[in-house]
Amino acid sequence: MVETIVLGFDGSEASVIALDWVAERAARPRTAVEIVMIGGTLLEDDRDIGLLDAERRLLDRAPEAEVSSHRFPGRMPAALIERARNADLLVIGARRGMPLWSALSGWMPLRLTSGSGGPVVVVPDDWEPATGRVVVGVDDDRSSVEAVSFAAREADSAHVPLTLVHTWTMPTPRMEGAVVLLASPIEARAGERRILRDAAVAAQLTNSELVVEQILEQSSPASALLRAAFGASLVVVGTHHRGVIDGALLGSVGRDLLAECRTPVCVVPGADRAVR
Structure with missing residues (x-):
C-alpha cells in the first residue's frame, strides 16, 4: 500500500526544512509525495521554478519516491486542508518560537491542525535529523x-x-x-x-x-x-x-x-x- 503525503510549501526556509523531513520519510518504500503551493497566479508559459526545485531536492534525497507538485487557488488553511483530504499525512513547516505564524503566509498552525481530518506534522525550522524514539x-x-x-x-x-x-x-x-x-x-x-x-x-x-x-x-x-x-x-x-x-x-x-x-x-x- 502506498503512503500519500501532502507537503504545504511556499519556498521559505521553514517549508524547505519540512521538505527535507518529508524526504527522509519518503526514503521508505512505496511513498508518494505531492508538493502543494496555495494561491498566486501561474501563467501558461511560466514553469513554477520553486516547485520544480522542490521536486528535484526531494528526489535527490528519496529517488524511489513518487513526487509531483501543483499550485492551487484558494486561501489558507482551507485550500490546503481540502487538498490533503484523502492523504495519509499533511506536513508543513513552522518557525519555532513564533507558533502563531507558519512559513505558509497568513496561516496559523493551530488552525490547520484543528481543521484537518487527518494527521498533521508540524516541522520546526531548526529541525535536525534524528533516529530516536x-x-x-x-x-x-x-x-x-x-x-x-x-x-x-x-x-x-x-x-x-x-x-x-x-x-x-x-x-x-x-x-x-x-x-x-x-x-x-x-x-x-x-x-x-x-x-x-x-x-x-x-x-x-x-x-x-x-x-x-x-x-x-x-x-x-x-x-x-x-x-x-x-x-x-x-x-x-x-x-x-x-x-x-x-x-x-x-x-x-x-x-x-x-x-x-x-x-x-x-x-x-x-x-x-x-x-x-
Whole structure:
C-alpha cells in the first residue's frame, strides 16, 4: 500500500526544512509525495521554478519516491486542508518560537491542525535529523486512542522504540457533608498507571515485539512531553473533535510544543473527527 503525503510549501526556509523531513520519510518504500503551493497566479508559459526545485531536492534525497507538485487557488488553511483530504499525512513547516505564524503566509498552525481530518506534522525550522524514539502523549479519555495507534505504527515502521507519556495531578478534595474527603496519592497513581498500561497493551497490537516505554509523571503534559522529546524523531499528540484550542491534551499544551519543541510534532484527530 502506498503512503500519500501532502507537503504545504511556499519556498521559505521553514517549508524547505519540512521538505527535507518529508524526504527522509519518503526514503521508505512505496511513498508518494505531492508538493502543494496555495494561491498566486501561474501563467501558461511560466514553469513554477520553486516547485520544480522542490521536486528535484526531494528526489535527490528519496529517488524511489513518487513526487509531483501543483499550485492551487484558494486561501489558507482551507485550500490546503481540502487538498490533503484523502492523504495519509499533511506536513508543513513552522518557525519555532513564533507558533502563531507558519512559513505558509497568513496561516496559523493551530488552525490547520484543528481543521484537518487527518494527521498533521508540524516541522520546526531548526529541525535536525534524528533516529530516536517516537513519543506519544496519553490522555485519560478517547482523544489519544488514535494518536497511540498512529505512533505505534510510526515506531514500528521506523524500527525505533515507542515512549508513552501520561501525566496526572492529585484530584481536588471533595466534600461529603461537613467532611473533606482527600484522595489517596497511592490510589490516584495506581489509577493513572492503569491508563498508561492499557495504552501500552493497545500499542503492542501493532507488533508484539515493539519496544514500549512507559513514563508516568505528576507534572504538566507539556513539560513531560518536552523532556521526553529530547533526541526523539517524532512527538505525537491527539485532539478532540472540538479542535486543538479546546482539546484536553492540546490547547495550551499544543501551543507550548509548537513554540518550544525542536522535534516535529504530529497532531492526530480522534476517530470522531477523522475524514477518510
